[in-house]
Amino acid sequence: MRYYTAGESHGQGLVAIVEDVPAGLKISEEQINVDLARRQAGYGRGGRMKIEHDTVQVISGVRFGRTIGSPVAMLVANRDWANWTDRMAPFGEPPLDLAREVTPRPGHADLVGALKTNTDDCRNILERSSARTTAPRVAAAGIAREFLADLGVEIFSYVTGIGSAVMREDDPFMNPSRYTPLEIETSEVRCPDAEASEAMKREIDRAIKDKDSLGGTFRVIVRGLLPGVGGYAVPAERLTSTIGGALFSIPAIKGVEFGMGFEAARKPGSQVHDPILLDRTKAEFTRASNNAGGLEGGMTTGMPLVVTAAMKPIPTLMQPLQTVDLDTLEVAQASKERSDVCAVPACAVVAEGEVAFAIADAYMRKFGSDNMADIKAAIKAYKQRLNTVSR
Numbered sequence: 001m002r003y004y005t006a007g008e009s010h011g012q013g014l015v016a017i018v019e020d021v022p023a024g025l026k027i028s029e030e031q032i033n034v035d036l037a038r039r040q041a042g043y044g045r046g047g048r049m050k051i052e053h054d055t056v057q058v059i060s061g062v063r064f065g066r067t068i069g070s071p072v073a074m075l076v077a078n079r080d081w082a083n084w085t086d087r088m089a090p091f092g093e094p095p096l097d098l099a100r101e102v103t104p105r106p107g108h109a110d111l112v113g114a115l116k117t118n119t120d121d122c123r124n125i126l127e128r129s130s131a132r133t134t135a136p137r138v139a140a141a142g143i144a145r146e147f148l149a150d151l152g153v154e155i156f157s158y159v160t161g162i163g164s165a166v167m168r169e170d171d172p173f174m175n176p177s178r179y180t181p182l183e184i185e186t187s188e189v190r191c192p193d194a195e196a197s198e199a200m201k202r203e204i205d206r207a208i209k210d211k212d213s214l215g216g217t218f219r220v221i222v223r224g225l226l227p228g229v230g231g232y233a234v235p236a237e238r239l240t241s242t243i244g245g246a247l248f249s250i251p252a253i254k255g256v257e258f259g260m261g262f263e264a265a266r267k268p269g270s271q272v273h274d275p276i277l278l279d280r281t282k283a284e285f286t287r288a289s290n291n292a293g294g295l296e297g298g299m300t301t302g303m304p305l306v307v308t309a310a311m312k313p314i315p316t317l318m319q320p321l322q323t324v325d326l327d328t329l330e331v332a333q334a335s336k337e338r339s340d341v342c343a344v345p346a347c348a349v350v351a352e353g354e355v356a357f358a359i360a361d362a363y364m365r366k367f368g369s370d371n372m373a374d375i376k377a378a379i380k381a382y383k384q385r386l387n388t389v390s391r
């Protein structure tokens with residue numbers, strides 16, 4: 001299963017096409033819209049989120065609520081397009097008073113993108129490098145999420161830090177299931193710890209006051225995974241690579257850690273690797289700990305997948321940094337677009353979708369891809385074999 005997207009931040013809308021979708025998968029437009037709304041929320045989001053109310057329009061590949069085995073095409077419209085029709089028109093002449101973007105923002109794609117594509121207007125770059133493009137990605141991920149949900153796999157995320165306000169957890173890798181979705185989603189920063197949530201909001205308030213911006217960290221958890229999904233033999237099939245690459249494809253992601261992550265590099269092996277146990281009542285192998293975060297040798301262990309990612313601070317600053325004017329080549333202040341101050345809670349929702357895609361694709365490689373009934377039959381046979389092995 002894979003997806004493609006097209007669309008600019010202030011164009012008519014954004015399109016996603018999902019390929020390799022098994023037939024017979026139930027799809028709920030409402031559920032996709034719930035995820036689109038979750039992606040728009042979060043303390044610290046900017047004025048654009050008051051304009052947009054993202055909803056998905058499914059254009060192909062679904063009939064009476066179920067996939068039919070063809071690519072699924074989806075559209076998320078830009079409400080803001082109404083304010084940009086002159087400046088973003090696909091055809092015709094640009095307006096005479098068209099303001100070009102010539103003061104590239106440090107930290108955004110503006111300068112390097114303009115150099116690369118030979119333009120003197122950074123708008124051509126920022127329109128597509130904008131994280132607005134994560135809206136169709138979340139819509140597309142809805143297909144992967146429905147696929148996994150149908151197989152008993154659950155994905156959620158929560159924010160673990162914003163700026164210097166960090167949530168303390170005693171053992172996040174062994175027992176990441178103690179937080180309920182309600183606790184997470186009712187927090188304005190999507191953090192289940194009430195005290196940490198308040199500290200994070202204070203941090204964002206301070207950044208707004210200082211005309212600054214913030215990044216942070218979040219964790220994605222996947223439960224209900226079967227062991228042995230992914231691969232050790234072919235580099236591209238290692239889930240560490242596909243999930244890591246998918247997370248790094250999200251704008252502003254600068255770090256990814258599985259389980260104990262970088263901390264593992266500072267500890268001896270005896271304190272890192274997870275002892276193997278046999279649970280005789282369930283006839284399955286299990287682990288005494290989950291420092292690996294659910295992956296060994298590029299494959300799922302059957303323990304929860306625990307992956308943490310770091311997002312850098314938002315590049316657009318209301319007190320802009322120094323840049324160079326591309327027209328005059330003189331010192332200038334970077335452009336000051338309307339902007340989010342912090343988008344870590346939204347980014348975590350985007351990350352859930354990316355992780356869902358990587359895992360859905362690996363499930364289909366292992367269990368088939370044509371239709372849900374065959375996939376479920378293959379999973380049942382696999383579970384029976386594992387059960388026999390451990391008995």
Ligand SMILES: Cc1cc2nc3c(=O)[nH]c(=O)nc-3n(C[C@H](O)[C@H](O)[C@H](O)COP(=O)(O)O)c2cc1C
Nearest residue numbers: 108109129131251252314315316339340343346347
């Ligand atoms: C959900 C989300 C919202 C974002 N909102 C903004 C924003 O409002 N303003 C901004 O300058 N950057 C924003 N960014 C970050 C930029 O898109 C990102 O830093 C930029 O594309 C450069 O890519 P890089 O950080 O990977 O180098 C956002 C990122 C995400 C994931």
Ligand SMILES: C=C(O[C@@H]1CC(C(=O)O)=C[C@@H](OP(=O)(O)O)[C@H]1O)C(=O)O
Nearest residue numbers: 046048129130131132135337338339340
């Ligand atoms: C539109 C979204 O995010 C945008 C990401 C973004 C950027 O530069 O990445 C800049 C802002 O857009 P605008 O310039 O229109 O205010 C954000 O609002 C969205 O997430 O839906």
